[in-house]
Amino acid sequence: MVRTRLYREGVLVAEGFPIAEVSDHVADPGNVVWFDLCAPTADDLGCIAEELGLHTLAVEDVFHERQRPKVDVYDGHLFVAAYWLYQEGHRLHTVEIDMFLTANALVTVRENEHFDIDQVTARWDASGSLAKNGVAFLLYGLLDYVVDGHYELVERLDEEVEALEEQLFEERPMSRLDARQMFTLRKNMVGLRKVAGPMREVVNTLFRRDLHVVTPEMTPYYQDLYDHVLRVAEWIDNLRDLVANLREAQLSQQGFRLNEIMKKLTGWAAVIAVPTMITGFYGQNVPYPGFGTSAGFWWSSIIIVAASGLLYLAFKKRDWL
Structure with a gap:
């Protein structure tokens, strides 16, 4: 499924038009075009790359799995990679979101449907007054949604850590299931840190003046986005240390209980x-x-x-x- 939008002078004037018309709209500097691809084939992306002049290496990166969140600078466009995470049961799953940025076009490529692009368009519509900032506005709304997802996820992980912390000092000893949950929680934090930590470099790179991505009006919004990225990264590090301390406390408590049993015997x-x-x-x-x-x-x-x-x-x- 392909989603398209056309902004002219900061006003949404068309959406849902065929991708074949994208090159005509991009030719006008006063237009800003966005279109979204979900799990495209190599041929689909090749056609887009030819129309927008995308670099071959950037197109190849879309099909390379588990790459690091990053910003690659090419002549005439940028390539940005980020990750959305969702939780099923106690396990985390990632969805790669790749973005191509030109002077007046944003192309988003989603790995699958688990990343709800409708939520992003809803944010754009809610802040329509900023649409005159073009690609900077569209990119901010997308990255802000991704980082907010990281923030909500780390909040849920924090609640799980608190539950384990309260359970640690109950009279009932921790079972094998509880130990497995602690291991899964630590594994989830490592996975979240891999995709949330590099976002600091991503946002920081976008601030570079020679890239001309962030407009003066959008600078406070990107600074707020950077602050959220830092908070998520620091929160994850604190939780990882707390889980490690919980594990040490659990082992110490097990040793204490064993000493008590040996003393009684x-x-x-x-x-x-x-x-x-x-x-x-x-x-x-x-x-x-x-x-x-x-x-x-x-x-x-x-x-x-x-x-x-x-x-x-x-x-x-x-x-x-």
Whole structure:
């Protein structure tokens, strides 16, 4: 599915027109054209590259999976790569969004439909007064939506970390499922950091004056976008450190519980050892005091109970049982 829009002097004048008309509209410097491609073929992109004069390497980058978010500068246009993330269950999935920028055209190429381009167009319509800034306005709305998605995702990850933090100090020990969730959470943070961290370089590169991308009127908006990118990156780093500390605390708590169990087992073993010693000693084939009488049996029983009770009280006082 192909989406197209035509702005003239900051006003949306047409949309949904065929891509074949793009070259005619781009020829007029007063026009700004946007069109979107979702999972295009090499032939589809080749036709666009020929009409807009896109570099071969930039076109090839669209089909190279898992590349780093970046800005590549070519003669006559820029190539920008970014990633949208969405969560299914406890796992994160990425959608690559590639952008070609010319003086008066923006081409977006989405990996699949998981990136909702309708949300981006809704943002453009909500800020129509800025449309006179052309490509800078369109690019800002798109990147702002991507970064806001990163921000919302890191908020959800923060809530998951807080839930694990509260669960860590409950009486019920963490199960294998909880440990797996912690591992998945840390893995998600690493994945989010890979795509959100480089966005600092992306936005910072767009500020370069020789590129003539950010207009003076759009500069405050791009600065706000850069601030959001920094907040997301710092938040991710803080959460990664917190998860690492939670893991260390969990291991320390497991060691503490194991010491408590060993302490109790050792204490009960000492209590049981006393009657075993007494009964084993009187089990010798030699006469002992009270041998063959009921008094001897009762005295040995009293000694066993008294000695075991004293050991129990001594261990309990030291919190060994």
